[in-house]
Amino acid sequence: MMRRHRRMRVAACAGLTLVELMLALAITGMVGVGISSMMTMVATGTRGDMDGRSAVLRTHAAGMRMRAYLTDALCVLEHDPELGVAVWLHDVGGDSRVAPSEVRVFWWDAATGSVEIERLELPESWSPLLREIFDQPVPANSDFFQLMSDYRAQNMTVRQTMVEGVSDLLFAFPTTNVSDAESFDLTLRQTLSDGRVHDSLLAFGLAYHRRPDR
Amino acid sequence: MTRRTGRKRRTIATQQRGVAMLMVIIALGAATVLSGAYLASRRNTGAIGQNAMLAIRAQWASRSGLELGMAILQTNEDWRTAASDGVLIDDLDLSGADVRVVVTNLEGLPPEADDDDVVLTAVASVRGVESSMQRVVVAPSNRSVEASLNTSLDEFGVFAVESLAMQADSIIATWPLAPRAALKAPVKVGLANGYNSALSIDNGAHLVNAIAYAPSYASASLKTILDSEAFANSELLPVVPPSLMAVGTGFDALEDGGSSSTGTGGNGGGNGNGSGPSKKAGTTGGSTGGTLNNGQAKKEARLSGKNVTSLASGAYSVIEVKSNAVVELAGDYSVEQLDVLNNGEVRIVGDTRIEVIERAEFRDGGALTFADDQVRAVMYLRNELRVRNTALGATAAIAQDIARTSESITAYQDPSRLRIYGAMPPPDPLAYSLTEDPPYEFDDSAIVVAAIHAPNADVRVRDQSAIIGRITALRLTVESTALVLTDPTLDNHAGYTTLVSQLYKSTGEPVTGLESAVASVDPNIGVEGLDGYIAPRLTLEDPLGGWVDDGSGVSPRRAMFVQPTEWPLTAMLLEADNADSKTTVNDGSLVVLDASIEDLTILRLSLDGSSGGTQSGSTTTKSSMLKTLDPTVLEPR
Numbered sequence: 001m002m003r004r005h006r007r008m009r010v011a012a013c014a015g016l017t018l019v020e021l022m023l024a025l026a027i028t029g030m031v032g033v034g035i036s037s038m039m040t041m042v043a044t045g046t047r048g049d050m051d052g053r054s055a056v057l058r059t060h061a062a063g064m065r066m067r068a069y070l071t072d073a074l075c076v077l078e079h080d081p082e083l084g085v086a087v088w089l090h091d092v093g094g095d096s097r098v099a100p101s102e103v104r105v106f107w108w109d110a111a112t113g114s115v116e117i118e119r120l121e122l123p124e125s126w127s128p129l130l131r132e133i134f135d136q137p138v139p140a141n142s143d144f145f146q147l148m149s150d151y152r153a154q155n156m157t158v159r160q161t162m163v164e165g166v167s168d169l170l171f172a173f174p175t176t177n178v179s180d181a182e183s184f185d186l187t188l189r190q191t192l193s194d195g196r197v198h199d200s201l202l203a204f205g206l207a208y209h210r211r212p213d214r
Numbered sequence: 215m216t217r218r219t220g221r222k223r224r225t226i227a228t229q230q231r232g233v234a235m236l237m238v239i240i241a242l243g244a245a246t247v248l249s250g251a252y253l254a255s256r257r258n259t260g261a262i263g264q265n266a267m268l269a270i271r272a273q274w275a276s277r278s279g280l281e282l283g284m285a286i287l288q289t290n291e292d293w294r295t296a297a298s299d300g301v302l303i304d305d306l307d308l309s310g311a312d313v314r315v316v317v318t319n320l321e322g323l324p325p326e327a328d329d330d331d332v333v334l335t336a337v338a339s340v341r342g343v344e345s346s347m348q349r350v351v352v353a354p355s356n357r358s359v360e361a362s363l364n365t366s367l368d369e370f371g372v373f374a375v376e377s378l379a380m381q382a383d384s385i386i387a388t389w390p391l392a393p394r395a396a397l398k399a400p401v402k403v404g405l406a407n408g409y410n411s412a413l414s415i416d417n418g419a420h421l422v423n424a425i426a427y428a429p430s431y432a433s434a435s436l437k438t439i440l441d442s443e444a445f446a447n448s449e450l451l452p453v454v455p456p457s458l459m460a461v462g463t464g465f466d467a468l469e470d471g472g473s474s475s476t477g478t479g480g481n482g483g484g485n486g487n488g489s490g491p492s493k494k495a496g497t498t499g500g501s502t503g504g505t506l507n508n509g510q511a512k513k514e515a516r517l518s519g520k521n522v523t524s525l526a527s528g529a530y531s532v533i534e535v536k537s538n539a540v541v542e543l544a545g546d547y548s549v550e551q552l553d554v555l556n557n558g559e560v561r562i563v564g565d566t567r568i569e570v571i572e573r574a575e576f577r578d579g580g581a582l583t584f585a586d587d588q589v590r591a592v593m594y595l596r597n598e599l600r601v602r603n604t605a606l607g608a609t610a611a612i613a614q615d616i617a618r619t620s621e622s623i624t625a626y627q628d629p630s631r632l633r634i635y636g637a638m639p640p641p642d643p644l645a646y647s648l649t650e651d652p653p654y655e656f657d658d659s660a661i662v663v664a665a666i667h668a669p670n671a672d673v674r675v676r677d678q679s680a681i682i683g684r685i686t687a688l689r690l691t692v693e694s695t696a697l698v699l700t701d702p703t704l705d706n707h708a709g710y711t712t713l714v715s716q717l718y719k720s721t722g723e724p725v726t727g728l729e730s731a732v733a734s735v736d737p738n739i740g741v742e743g744l745d746g747y748i749a750p751r752l753t754l755e756d757p758l759g760g761w762v763d764d765g766s767g768v769s770p771r772r773a774m775f776v777q778p779t780e781w782p783l784t785a786m787l788l789e790a791d792n793a794d795s796k797t798t799v800n801d802g803s804l805v806v807l808d809a810s811i812e813d814l815t816i817l818r819l820s821l822d823g824s825s826g827g828t829q830s831g832s833t834t835t836k837s838s839m840l841k842t843l844d845p846t847v848l849e850p851r
Binding site: 031035038039042043046060064065068069071072073074089090091092093094095096097099104119127128129132133136137158160208213 | 266395446
């Protein structure tokens with residue numbers, strides 16, 4: 001009898017009681033829940049922060065890149081809410097007419113949420129004279145989106161990404177005829193991961209604005 | 215028993231210390247993760263904002279510097295020579311930005327006295343962030359009224375007194391090798407005829423980037439043609455410039471006593487005052503190849519074989535160079551008939567004037583070449599010019615190459631170093647027939663690099679021949695597969711086509727006396743006497759050219775004389791960069807210009823995640839020289 005009682009005491013001393021175990025598990029669980037909820041909260045906040053910062057960065061990059069073109073651009077030639085804008089970048093020949101090589105098209109692709117710029121780049125194998133002959137002025141009222149698409153079909157364009165991750169692109173012109181606009185606004189709409197919508201307004205001024213003669 | 219109990223207590227105590235350690239480790243881990251996340255979210259925010267701010271400041275400072283540079287170019291200061299290595303402004307502090315403004319010519323070198331086109335580049339630096347802006351500026355170097363009168367009509371790439379005809383597949387364009395071709399300078403086509411007979415342009419002809427200048431009285435039908443797609447643009451000239459033939463004085467004296475010695479040519483030629491076409495000499499020689507015949511009043515030079523002969527200046531009845539013979543010329547020559555045939559070569563070794571009274575013929579590799587870029591040659595042609603299957607103004611190798619094309623010439627050379635003047639009176643209208651060969655004919659892949667002014671000559675360019683430079687003709691016909699490639703560098707931006715020249719008032723009207731002076735010009739005074747006749751009859755609106763010092767201490771300016779052309783440098787560099795590395799933009803790089811004129815570079819601040827990629831937001835500065843500014847960078851890519 002004495003010997004069995006001793007064995008029971010020894011067994012009891014070797015581990016936790018059920019109550020102690022439950023208590024320890026409960027405390028550990030509560031601490032774990034606390035830590036994980038805190039981590040989730042911080043992660044959510046950080047993610048939101050990064051989303052916002054990413055949107056700002058994207059806006060900044062888009063602004064810088066588009067400004068590189070539009071600060072010196074002469075005129076907006078065409079605008080289509082579904083396609084983007086075509087601009088007359090410069091008048092190298094000074095003839096006040098639009099040559100294809102002077103046009104840049106900012107394509108808006110709603111499916112991928114990207115803005116790309118496209119320009120004519122004639123084959124290197126062509127002689128300078130042949131390029132000159134090809135690069136003849138086109139009427140100012142041309143369909144420049146179609147024109148650039150036609151050149152692309154002949155592998156004569158270069159296309160580069162301006163910005164990605166945009167959910168909508170909205171141009172606003174102060175004049176009915178976009179060619180008359182000396183400035184315009186561009187709203188970059190970005191949808192953050194938590195569903196919030198972030199609108200960035202970019203204003204562009206065409207300091208050297210002039211319309212092509214014909 | 216006691217020892218065993220004590221050991222178990224130590225075991226329990228040890229297990230409890232382990233739990234505490236575990237808790238501490240977990241706590242530390244959580245704190246580390248939280249701190250790391252916080253720091254990661256904050257580590258470049260400031261840098262991004264600062265970069266944006268500094269970039270904008272630098273951009274505005276560079277624009278200010280550019281405007282200041284423009285103001286300097288608009289003053290009467292001799293900035294071309296005063297600026298050391300083209301540096302107009304250095305270390306100028308503009309609102310905390312360090313600004314540098316440099317002016318160069320189109321080759322990127324400091325401008326020289328006669329550079330009309332210059333490139334103005336302003337670079338502003340704010341705490342390491344730099345921005346550059348650039349303008350191409352037309353700043354006429356010579357604004358004198360004499361320069362404006364432009365007697366040889368060099369401002370026009372093509373000037374047709376009566377008519378210009380272009381057949382299908384013919385080309386009139388800017389010479390791609392001309393310095394101003396990079397700026398897509400247009401071809402100026404002048405017409406002195408205001409009726410629709412002035413133009414006959416086939417639908418299949420290529421008149422590339424051409425601006426037509428027609429008389430102000432142009433007929434409605436001619437205006438319709440001018441407004442067609444054939445021309446990039448058209449303008450009406452308030453005053454049509456007189457197109458006079460050259461007289462070519464001083465050759466009569468050669469007939470009387472020109473040097474007959476051989477050897478290195480000197481500055482022979484007299485100072486006679488002949489004022490019209492020379493009379494045809496009556497002496498012809500019968501000498502054989504390689505000999506000079508001095509037996510008569512006029513010498514005869516017939517040279518053949520692989521010999522190099524220096525021909526003394528003087529009057530000759532015939533100069534015939536053929537079969538690989540080379541004759542070196544320097545000085546004045548008058549010759550009734552000049553034949554350069556079968557790989558013969560006339561080499562200009564010093565400034566030379568050649569009067570050809572009857573016929574000048576270059577054929578089958580017979581070339582006119584220049585010993586170096588500094589020497590000049592002027593030909594006064596009183597009758598015919600035939601150029602067939604050869605090249606003038608290019609190398610002998612090109613002349614002898616039967617496969618030559620206009621692209622055989624691979625480096626720019628000033629076409630005005632060979633001037634060909636038509637020194638013939640107007641043709642008799644009754645004697646003219648369309649079936650006759652015109653006085654000037656360029657045929658069978660003939661290439662001529664020259665400035666041709668022949669207002670009384672019918673000129674025909676045919677069969678893959680090319681005139682490179684400029685041309686004035688009475689009637690110019692460019693036949694199928696033939697070319698006229700003009701060099702806009704010859705235009706001094708101060709003539710009849712430039713409304714800010716001395717020839718026009720600020721209202722755009724011709725200055726008083728110009729119209730009456732042009733109308734009363736006696737054709738016999740020739741090109742040489744034109745400016746001397748017209749200039750004194752003009753009442754200039756601003757005789758001093760606007761450079762009147764009002765005593766205020768501010769340099770007087772005249773903005774209208776210096777005109778900037780916008781140049782999207784940033785876009786061009788962005789595209790030039792991405793032409794080499796098309797992934798640059800796609801990876802989210804923000805390209806910021808970083809230019810130090812001599813060593814233009816692009817400083818790329820890579821902002822990962824800016825285009826929707828990763829979200830790390832790290833800032834990495836990668837400075838690498840991607841492009842050195844040179845004319846090719848200036849070309850649209």
